[in-house]
Amino acid sequence: MNVPKCPSCHQSNVGVLDGQCAVCRSCSDVKRSVFRFCMACQREWPRSAPITSSCTLPNCALRAALLSDTKITDPHSSARGCPYFRACPGCKTLLTHNGKGCPNIICPQCNTHLCFRCLREFCPGIQNIETLGFLTHRLYLFQDNDIIPCRIVDNKQSLTVLGL
Structure with a gap:
């Protein structure tokens, strides 16, 4: 413990x-x-x-889940390294990623779109890059012709934004 x-x-x-x-x-x-x-x-x-x-x-269980140290560990998941739980920015429903496909998800409760990695409303997804003979995945957000890397946001950073 x-x-x-x-x-x-x-x-x-x-x-x-x-x-x-x-x-x-x-x-x-x-x-x-x-x-x-x-x-x-x-x-x-x-x-x-x-x-x-x-x-x-209020929201003790929700905050506890978001503060958990549990991370997605599947090496093939686009959400690898993300906290296991996320809260929907629209309705605060507790969400997790199924590990398949891109990190963009839709909340089944309120239909809010979000990137499970960076928590932005939309992220363009995975760019496949050949590096030393291995296919690697990198996430980027394209904004005003600038490339902004999609970085995993810690849940602690989002608690204030969510009002929790």
Whole structure:
């Protein structure tokens, strides 16, 4: 099991109180009051909330899935290296890529189009490039005659954009 880290100071000086609730000893010392947080969604535990085994903060399970370290590992997948879960920017439905075809997907809930790698609304897909006798795949976005590489975006970067 991974040692939990505090979302505020990123240290491992953490004690588990009950279930998902943990306390950071370092932050508690600095703030001179007990700093509790949810180990799943990485947000401060509400001061007025009782210490229960389950977090009651909105979208806790969704945030926990998006903060997961699990990545797509299939070497043949166009989504290799991406987080296993993504949230649709339109409706926040939890999505995953089936590993086949290009990284562009359509949310089955609201029909929003997105690239599973860079989370842009549209990415032109995979360009096949012959390198040292091997066929490799590179993703590029063409915009105003400029080539912009399609880079994998970490889910942590999208949480604020999604309002989570």
